[in-house]
Amino acid sequence: MADARMPDPDAAPALPRMARHYGMDWLRIGAFALLILYHIGMVFVPWNYHVKADPLVKWALLPMLVVNAWRLSLLFVVSGYASRALLRRAGGLGGFMRNRSFRLLVPLAFGIIVVVPPQLWVELVTKFGYAQSYPYFWVRDYFSFRSIDGLPVPNWNHLWFVGYLYLYTAILAALIWAIRLPAIQQGFNRIFGGVGIIIVPLAYLVFIHAWYLPMTGETHLVLGDWIAHLTYLPAFLFGFALAGSESAMRAIARWWLVALCLALLGYFFIMGAELKWWTYAMMTPRTYVRLYGSAHAFEQWGGIVALIGAAERWFNRDRAIRPVLTEAVFPFYIAHQTIIVVVMYWLIPANLPGWAEFAILVASTLAGCWAFYYIGRSIGWLRPLIGLRRRIRPLAAPII
Numbered sequence: 267m268a269d270a271r272m273p274d275p276d277a278a279p280a281l282p283r284m285a286r287h288y289g290m291d292w293l294r295i296g297a298f299a300l301l302i303l304y305h306i307g308m309v310f311v312p313w314n315y316h317v318k319a320d321p322l323v324k325w326a327l328l329p330m331l332v333v334n335a336w337r338l339s340l341l342f343v344v345s346g347y348a349s350r351a352l353l354r355r356a357g358g359l360g361g362f363m364r365n366r367s368f369r370l371l372v373p374l375a376f377g378i379i380v381v382v383p384p385q386l387w388v389e390l391v392t393k394f395g396y397a398q399s400y401p402y403f404w405v406r407d408y409f410s411f412r413s414i415d416g417l418p419v420p421n422w423n424h425l426w427f428v429g430y431l432y433l434y435t436a437i438l439a440a441l442i443w444a445i446r447l448p449a450i451q452q453g454f455n456r457i458f459g460g461v462g463i464i465i466v467p468l469a470y471l472v473f474i475h476a477w478y479l480p481m482t483g484e485t486h487l488v489l490g491d492w493i494a495h496l497t498y499l500p501a502f503l504f505g506f507a508l509a510g511s512e513s514a515m516r517a518i519a520r521w522w523l524v525a526l527c528l529a530l531l532g533y534f535f536i537m538g539a540e541l542k543w544w545t546y547a548m549m550t551p552r553t554y555v556r557l558y559g560s561a562h563a564f565e566q567w568g569g570i571v572a573l574i575g576a577a578e579r580w581f582n583r584d585r586a587i588r589p590v591l592t593e594a595v596f597p598f599y600i601a602h603q604t605i606i607v608v609v610m611y612w613l614i615p616a617n618l619p620g621w622a623e624f625a626i627l628v629a630s631t632l633a634g635c636w637a638f639y640y641i642g643r644s645i646g647w648l649r650p651l652i653g654l655r656r657r658i659r660p661l662a663a664p665i666i
Contacts, residue, residue, distance in 0.1 A: 286351070287509075288584045289577030291592050294344040298595040300333055301341070302602045302635075305424070306627045309610050310620060316389040316423070316603075317610045323620050331536055335562050336529075336569035338427070339501045343570060345431055346505025349438065359439050370432040373600055373653040377425045381604050383408050385423050388611045390415060424603040426486035430494065434502040441503075451510050459513035464521055467504070468528070468567045471497070475566075476559030501570075508574075515578055522575020529568030535561035596653040597639040605634040 307330050308315040310323040356362035387403045390396035394415040398407070408419050422429060457466060474496050475481060482493040508514050518525075539558055609630045613623050642652035650656055 287347075287577075287582060288588065289580075289582035290344055290347050290574075291588055292581045293340070293573060293577040294348070295588075295591045295595055297337065297340050297344060298599055301337060302598065302606075302631060303628070304330065304333060304337060305603055305606055306624065306631065309606065309627065310624065316385050316607045317392050317614075319610070319620060319623055320614070321620075327540055328537060331540065332533060333569075335532065335536075335565035336567075336573075339497060339566055340570050340573060341427065342431070342434070342498045342501040343505035343508070343574070346434075346438075346502040346507075347509045348505075349435060349502075350506050350509035353442075359443055363436070363439050366432065366435050368650065369653060369655075370428055370435070372650045373596070374422070374425055374428045374432070376651040377428070377600050378420055378422050381600055382421060382423045382425060384604050385607045386417055386419060386421055388607050389417060392611065392614070422486075425600070427599075429488070430486075430498060431502070433488070434499050437499065438503065438506060451507060454507040455511050455513045458508075458511065459517055461517070461521060463514055463517040464525055464528070464567070464571060467500075468563060470500070471563035471567055472560045475563045476556040480555045481559045481562065515574075518571055518575045519578045522572050522579070525568040525571035525575065527568070528564045529566075529572055532561040532564030532566070532568060536565065593643075593654065594636075594639045597642055598635040600652055601635050601638040602631055605631045605638075609634075 305315075307326055309317060310319045310326050311330055312322055312324060312327070313330075352365065353359075353362045356365050383404050384400065386408065387396070387400050390403070396403070396415070407414060410419060412419065474493070479493045479496070484494040485491045486494065536558065539554075539561075606627055609627055610623070613626060618626075638652065642648045643654055646656070
């Protein structure tokens with residue numbers, strides 16, 4: 267006999283009804299589209315990436331820095347927001363976690379085994395002179411569970427986002443099981459129902475990026491990747507709570523312009539630092555790093571609030587193409603980086619000008635992603651591998 271004091275993992279949490287927010291759907295679609303363009307841009311800038319253009323285009327850093335601070339945090343916010351609808355639709359925590367396990371872990375495993383390996387092979391060939399063919403690499407080296415020229419194999423590369431999303435989903439489920447969700451939601455509404463929507467997260471991010479872990483890089487190795495977890499887990503939980511908070515959404519709509527100004531302030535400082543308008547010579551290294559970290563936090567949270575505010579005020583309406591795009595973004599995410607890396611590898615011998623390489627990468631990535639999506643969704647056994655439902659149903663809720 268079950269202990270009446272223990273929560274039932276299959277019991278539906280007390281979640282109020284929520285209307286679909288089309289603005290958040292469009293924001294999610296736009297965020298993934300920007301991510302694809304960002305990864306194409308990574309080919310041309312000095313930052314580390316799997317394959318690089320020659321010569322690099324250093325000025326491209328400036329538009330990349332516009333989205334660098336907030337692009338990933340925004341993805342976790344919108345994923346948390348979508349998770350609330352998925353939890354309600356699942357009818358309970360047990361069903362929710364079974365659904366999320368299948369919809370995230372299956373494509374993650376497929377991606378690690380099939381999608382990611384070409385990225386590692388191209389990187390080894392172009393950067394370290396790896397001499398073996400791709401079939402040899404995949405059969406003999408990729409699953410050797412070792413490091414080849416500093417690159418661990420097998421690897422999840424860009425699919426770390428899916429792994430972290432599953433981890434944070436499990437943490438969310440544990441928190442819902444252990445605590446009284448309505449009380450937490452009420453506290454969230456009070457804290458974030460006014461100017462706290464800007465002040466509280468901004469103060470937290472300034473502390474993280476400027477003092478606690480000043481501009482520390484992410485590792486995407488799960489264990490020890492504290493800067494990522496301290497940034498993305500709160501963003502994910504914030505998105506989940508935001509989906510149930512009309513007061514917080516109204517506050518975002520009220521304060522989005524202030525948030526935009528803060529984001530621009532942070533961006534202009536970072537741009538000046540990258541252009542060497544102010545350097546270590548003008549201040550101590552510690553002061554410089556703390557100012558840079560604070561600017562990063564301003565751009566990060568200011569950009570997120572401004573974008574959600576825009577989605578709330580102007581984009582909360584449906585269009586005929588939205589359901590297709592909403593479903594397509596996860597398959598696009600799975601496939602896009604491999605297409606970028608492989609196509610750029612093929613382009614290297616041609617020695618084309620940078621603008622031509624960029625145009626070809628954009629066109630080929632879009633074409634390849636659409637092909638990946640349409641082929642995968644039309645073949646029943648492929649659908650789960652690219653993150654879609656096993657059966658074709660009317661297009662509806664996003665999964666990440």
